[in-house]
Amino acid sequence: MLKEGTSYEEVYRSLVWAVPEFFNMGVEVCDRHAEAEPARTALIFENEGGDVTQYSFQVLRHLSNKLANLFEAKGLERGDRVGILLPQSVETGIAHIAAWKSGIISIPMFTLFGPDALKFRLSDSGARAIITDTYNLGKIEAIRDQLPELKYIFVCGAVQDGEGLMDLWRGLDRAKDTYTPVRTRADDPSFISYTSGTTGFPKAATLSHRNLLLNAFYSGQAQQLSHNDRICIPVPFYHCFGCVLGTLCASVYGAAMIVPAAFFDAQATLAAIEQERATAIYGVPTMFIAELENPSIDERDLSSLRTGIMAGSPCPIEVMRKVISGMHMDQVTIAYGMTETSPVSFQSATDDPLE
Helix, strand or coil: CCCCCCCHHHHHHHCCCCCCCECCHHHHHHHHHHHHCCCCEEEEEECCCCCEEEEEHHHHHHHHHHHHHHHHHCCCCCCCEEEEECCCCHHHHHHHHHHHHCCCEEEECCCCCCHHHHHHHHHHHCCCEEEEEHHHHHHHHHHHHHCCCCCEEEEECCCCCECCEEEHHHHHHHCCCCCCCCCCECCCEEEEEECCCCCCCCCEEEEEHHHHHHHHHHHHHHHCCCCCCEEECCCCCCCHHHHHHHHHHHHHHCCEEEECCCCCCHHHHHHHHHHHCCCEEEECHHHHHHHHHCHHHHHCCCCCCCEEEECCCCCCHHHHHHHHHHHCCCEEEEEEECHHHCCEEEECCCCCCCC
16 A cells, blocks of 8 residues: 655655566466465356356366467467457456466457447457357347458357357367466556447557556555455446456455356345355445345345445445445445546545545
8 A cells, every 4th residue: 555655746756566577467366376276266156047156266277278278279369359248257257367368458348238339349449359148149240241350259158160150168178278378568458448438439448467457456455355355246347347346356366256146136246245255345336225225135144244345426425324334344445437547546445434
């Protein structure tokens, strides 16, 4: 954290970011933990049928290695761009990790985007591949002939392999689970996040490995996170909130990520907090309001919660009070920033007064 000082200039000069010249975010958030504690739980995911699957850092390492080898086999190279059009899922996580290990730039995309929004982002970024599911495949096929640079579509689901089309898991089954990550520099681009486009066309905010690391690290510092924490992440992975502050922040610290559902569901989120003994939860104010108003909340034991992040829109003080009293989050923090800043620019401390 920042050291106290008598002036902004003094505090600024005291800050040292000890990031090496060569640094890879995929190695940092996955391989490093897999080498230290292979069996440590990295991800807990509940599907629509209520089945819960746990993935260790070692399993994520092997899966992301397989995907990195698959990228290489298809001719994808360092600096290429890969779109990720998926809901909350293990495939979303390994897609980002594999891309970063390969020196490829990942581009998360919202599953509710229509063909026009997807076409703009894929064309503007020059994406050579996209990873999606059977639900969203039709959108991509409808615009594929307008995207000459898009060569490969990897699909999560039972599809017949064809020209430039491959079933993702079938391809992973055939790939090796060992891979030597590309020696990327800390300032190499790793991630493109598009702004909302409220004042014109969406802008491509290109973030480096260093950007992602420092934002995730310092956001975790503000919450006093450690490898003992278990973070419930109902916010979407396509957004900086879910990706950088959610999955990456947890992974930097070796904390477990709890994904309660493929899409936000207040009741599923509360159940996951109780069942998995989450210590932190993220959300926009409307998500917290939905959880507080859910009829099942009075039946839930949420005493394991300690901290988390509320962000994305103004956070009413009344909602903050209810979150603290009704969800035991006495160390909840508020974050504010922009897509272009990875995304947090300002974040409150765990002991800041509500006022």
